[in-house]
Amino acid sequence: MTESGQQVEKAKRLPRAVRERQILDAAVTVFARHGYHPASMDEVSEVAGVSKPMIYSYLGSKEDLFLQCIRREANLLIDTVQAGIDLDVAPDMQLWTGLRAFYGFVADHRESWTVLHQQALAVGGKFATEITALREHAIAMVTKLVVSQGSRKGLAEQAEFSGEGLAAALVGAAEALADWWLDRPDISPGVLASWLMNLTWLGFNDLVEGQVWRPTDA
Amino acid sequence: MTESGQQVEKAKRLPRAVRERQILDAAVTVFARHGYHPASMDEVSEVAGVSKPMIYSYLGSKEDLFLQCIRREANLLIDTVQAGIDLDVAPDMQLWTGLRAFYGFVADHRESWTVLHQQALAVGGKFATEITALREHAIAMVTKLVVSQGSRKGLAEQAEFSGEGLAAALVGAAEALADWWLDRPDISPGVLASWLMNLTWLGFNDLVEGQVWRPTDA
Amino acid sequence: MTESGQQVEKAKRLPRAVRERQILDAAVTVFARHGYHPASMDEVSEVAGVSKPMIYSYLGSKEDLFLQCIRREANLLIDTVQAGIDLDVAPDMQLWTGLRAFYGFVADHRESWTVLHQQALAVGGKFATEITALREHAIAMVTKLVVSQGSRKGLAEQAEFSGEGLAAALVGAAEALADWWLDRPDISPGVLASWLMNLTWLGFNDLVEGQVWRPTDA
Amino acid sequence: MTESGQQVEKAKRLPRAVRERQILDAAVTVFARHGYHPASMDEVSEVAGVSKPMIYSYLGSKEDLFLQCIRREANLLIDTVQAGIDLDVAPDMQLWTGLRAFYGFVADHRESWTVLHQQALAVGGKFATEITALREHAIAMVTKLVVSQGSRKGLAEQAEFSGEGLAAALVGAAEALADWWLDRPDISPGVLASWLMNLTWLGFNDLVEGQVWRPTDA
DNA sequence: AATGAATGAGCCTTCATTCAT
DNA sequence: AATGAATGAAGGCTCATTCAT
Structure with missing residues (x-):
């Protein structure tokens, strides 16, 4: 004054x-x-x-309000991840940068992540539809990477596996790890992303035998 | 009379x-x-x-009622999975039989699974605690398998990986695949379990190179 | 106590x-x-x-409640009037007894009459429909009397008059007189009914006997 | 500029x-x-x-606004009817021209009529007072005509009839016919007015000439 | 043992009305 | 002169929970 x-x-x-x-x-x-x-x-x-x-x-209305929350945060998440992916590198590095960006988003927007991941699905109706679309978006991105890696290795898709199924599992693992992470904030996004890469890209057995996947550069 | x-x-x-x-x-x-x-x-x-x-x-009260629902279904799930695991076989086969039993449970008790997985967490409070305990139980089981496999291979746990983190990711992937599966009922529990084994145990890269994990016997 | x-x-x-x-x-x-x-x-x-x-x-709901009020009171009104009409007498006496019963109802159930006459129509929607049906019921009753009187007098309905229109006017007059009456409670139902009979029935009788009023010029 | x-x-x-x-x-x-x-x-x-x-x-306020609507439309109605009456002709012709003007107003200003007739009364309070005044104005006009016709015929008002009551009934009949008319737009204002004249004036004329309808028994 | 009857409390939503620009 | 921004107050409706039989 x-x-x-x-x-x-x-x-x-x-x-x-x-x-x-x-x-x-x-x-x-x-x-x-x-x-x-x-x-x-x-x-x-x-x-x-x-x-x-x-x-x-x-x-x-309350419903409208919730829907607009979900949409705003979902778009923010998508944009953040997409901006974090380097399209000029090998598929595994693309996946890794995407995951790192994803965990960065979760760390920076805990509330958004909670709403998107824990709440919206449980409510059902339009909201679940919206979240399902978001997840399918993520699965589609991962599926593309998986398929492109398969091509690079000169491999036709094996009939007994579903690329989409594998991608759904990977996305689910990433989400679950995000939840698990919420109570252990001392781990960095990059480390989390590395774990996932090693688990899914390389495989646990390879890990056991001493092979480790590492980011080639960043 | x-x-x-x-x-x-x-x-x-x-x-x-x-x-x-x-x-x-x-x-x-x-x-x-x-x-x-x-x-x-x-x-x-x-x-x-x-x-x-x-x-x-x-x-x-309503809260009590919900809690008892959760506990009953959670125990049923745990019992079902535990009963499905053959403790006399190698760790990978133990994991596989456990997963198969898990998907069997989901198929046979969709409502239970919905309540446990989609609803209870969102409500928070005591309920989330209960679900978190359930999940930690699962993670502990998987962690044990992972560690035992590491020992079999004569490997000390590597500092840069968290067995629990990997297990959390694996459990998350299994749960996500269960949700993904709900809309695609024509896939058998065993096939789902195999996908997960190949993705996490063997690794995507090995898959691409033609290695495939298969159940040794059953 | x-x-x-x-x-x-x-x-x-x-x-x-x-x-x-x-x-x-x-x-x-x-x-x-x-x-x-x-x-x-x-x-x-x-x-x-x-x-x-x-x-x-x-x-x-509030709407349901109002609707059920209207229906209950409307049925009570209809029953009261119908019970008051002596079907064994000449048409004019039937009309008179009906009117007398009507004014008796209004005197005994002022609130019912207010709801039916002043409120329900103004709200519109289902309520107006209900009231319109009630009024049409009344008009139909009066029309029947008018027509039967015409027949007794050996008169085919004249094209230039609408029996229903006349009945609507008569019913309207009766309703208006009921409202007018609400502030002058010292007049008996029978007297009110007589006024209406003299105003409308005498005129109607002339019509039946071939007298017609026509504008003299314009 | x-x-x-x-x-x-x-x-x-x-x-x-x-x-x-x-x-x-x-x-x-x-x-x-x-x-x-x-x-x-x-x-x-x-x-x-x-x-x-x-x-x-x-x-x-909203109340003020509604009141001014009512007043403006009421005055318009009064002016329109008054302008339509030819004061130099016989009472019956005056009534007829007035009715014709009234129905002309209703036809040309449906919204005004709806507000005045269906809405204002239902609201009660000041508004009902205003409408009651309007109606009393109409009744007074008609009463004057009725009385003047009685005088022309050299008849002292009979004690057992209320000129005002008869006028109220007539006005009510006119209003009711207006509502009835809203759904039947193919009838001309003049015809409506004629119906009313035949129904009420002929009867009234009989009254004036000493004929009285009386209940035969009860 | 079992239930129809009953309610306090709270939530979503809207509206007439005014303030500050 | 004219308006977008803002709100206190109230109303319809539902629900978890209990009482009396």
């Missing part, structure tokens, strides 16, 4: 775009904290510092 | 244990159908064919 | 049918007092001496 | 009177569409193409 004429106590009357972001941020926090159903619009409005009618006016 | 004090005229009046099973069965169905929060005690009582006060009298 | 062991303070735990009647009675009162939209379920529950969940459990 | 200080660049900035008319027009439309309570100020502002604060600034 002595140093600055600027009063901060009333930061009201903000433009719509800003408020919408505030609300979505708050919603992600609250949905991550309680899950969809137990989360109350009251708590969202409180955390956002905005009255409930604004939420309804700007973002629509 | 002379031989038995039990009268037949009361089709009701079932012994407590039977009622409790009826109720738990109904609860699993309803929780799998809607998830914990949206599920209503009314629907449980309706599906169980039992009035609501009986549920409260026998099994306690 | 000294004179009677009977405690009246807690008249709870009544059978469903009784509660339903209590609730409907209260609802008619409240809807008549405020109209459909401003009426609150809270007030209905308060007037009924019953908690809100019972209303929803027994009668359904 | 030299001749006029008014700039053309502002398509907005309309004079207050114009804005008020816009708003009232929109309000009549919206109130006719939904009724008073379900109508929202948002919809009014949207239909009017004017922001909500302007409505409050120019016309006050």
Whole structure:
């Protein structure tokens, strides 16, 4: 009050775009904290510092709000991973950089990851559809890498294996490791990614025999 | 009438244990159908064919009820898998038989699996704790196999890998594959288990080069 | 307490049918007092001496509740009027007795009449449909009387008049007179009915006998 | 720019009177569409193409707005009917021309009629008072005609009839016929008016000439 | 042993109304 | 003069839980 004429106590009357972001941020926090159903619009409005009618006016119903949270975070995840992949290197390195970017995202956006991974699926309906699409996106990316590696090695796909199945397993392993990681924050994203590479790309048996997969460069 | 004090005229009046099973069965169905929060005690009582006060009298609150569902199904899962593992064979075969038993359980108890895997975690609190314990049980089992295989091969655990981390990833992959499988019922449990063995035990790269892991006997 | 062991303070735990009647009675009162939209379920529950969940459990939503009020009162009105008509007398006397019964109903059930006449139509939707049906029932009854009187007098219906239109006007006049009457309670139902008979029946009789009023010029 | 200080660049900035008319027009439309309570100020502002604060600034609260709608439309109705009556002709012709003008108004201003007849009464309070006044105005006009016709015929008002009651019935019949007419637009206002004249005036004339209908027995 | 009857509490949603620009 | 931004207050509806029979 002595140093600055600027009063901060009333930061009201903000433009719509800003408020919408505030609300979505708050919603992600609250949905991550309680899950969809137990989360109350009251708590969202409180955390956002905005009255409930604004939420309804700007973002629509609770369902709409949740959906927009999911979409925003899902897109952020996709963009982050895609930006982290170096397309000019060998398939294994592409996978590794993608995984590293993925774990980076999880570390930087724990709430987003919680909402996407633990909450949205359980609710079902439109939300599960959205998450399923996200996962299928990931599986498709991994499948492409797997197939391209197969080609490089001059191998036609073996009938008894499903590239998509393997990719689904790999993606599931990556997700599970992310959850496991949440309580062990002292491990770096790169290390996690390496574990997965060694487990799935190289195989446990090779590991046992002393072979280790390592990033060629970064 | 002379031989038995039990009268037949009361089709009701079932012994407590039977009622409790009826109720738990109904609860699993309803929780799998809607998830914990949206599920209503009314629907449980309706599906169980039992009035609501009986549920409260026998099994306690909604939270208690859900907890007992989880525990019953978790124990069933553990028992089923444990019963499926042949302890007299090599570690890889133990893992394979365990996985096969796991997928058998998922196929035979879809509702149980849905409740355990998709719902309980999302609710958090005591429930998540319970599920986490279940998963840690699984991880511990797998870790033991992994370590024992390492010993057989005369290898000290390498510092840069966490047996538990690898096991967590493997368990996660197995769970993810179970979900992926729910929409593709034409694949047999054994085949799913083989995929996982090849992906994690043998490694994708070995696969590509023509090595394939196969069950030695069964 | 000294004179009677009977405690009246807690008249709870009544059978469903009784509660339903209590609730409907209260609802008619409240809807008549405020109209459909401003009426609150809270007030209905308060007037009924019953908690809100019972209303929803027994009668359904606010819309359902209103609809059932309308239907109950409409049927009561129809039954009352029909019971008041002596079918063995001449058409004019049938009309008169019907009107007298109608005004008797309005006098005895002011709230019912208010709900039926002033509120239900204004709300529109299903409710207006219901009221329209009631009115059409009344118009049909009157039309029958009008036509039978025409036949008695040996008159084919004249093309330039619509029996239904005349009946609608007559019914409207009767309703309007009922409203007008609400603030002048010292007039007896029979007198009101006589007024209407003199205004409309005498005119109608002239029509039947071939007299027609026509504009003299324009 | 030299001749006029008014700039053309502002398509907005309309004079207050114009804005008020816009708003009232929109309000009549919206109130006719939904009724008073379900109508929202948002919809009014949207239909009017004017922001909500302007409505409050120019016309006050929702209640004020509705009241001014009613008053404007009521005055329009009164003026229209009064303008349609030829005061130089016989009473029956005056009534007929008045009715014709009334039905002309209903045909030309359905929304106004809906608001006045179906909505305003149901809301009660000030609004019902306003409508009651309108109706009493109509009844007074008709009563005057009725009495003047009685005088022309040299008849003192008979004690057992209330000129006002008869007029109320006639007005009610006219209103009811207007509603009935809304779904049958192929009939001309003049024909409707004729029906009413035949139904009520002929009867009234008999009354004036001493004929009285009486119940034969009860 | 078993249940119909009953409710306190809370949540989603909307609306009339005003403030600050 | 004109409006986007903002909210207090209230209403419909549901649910887990218990009481009295």
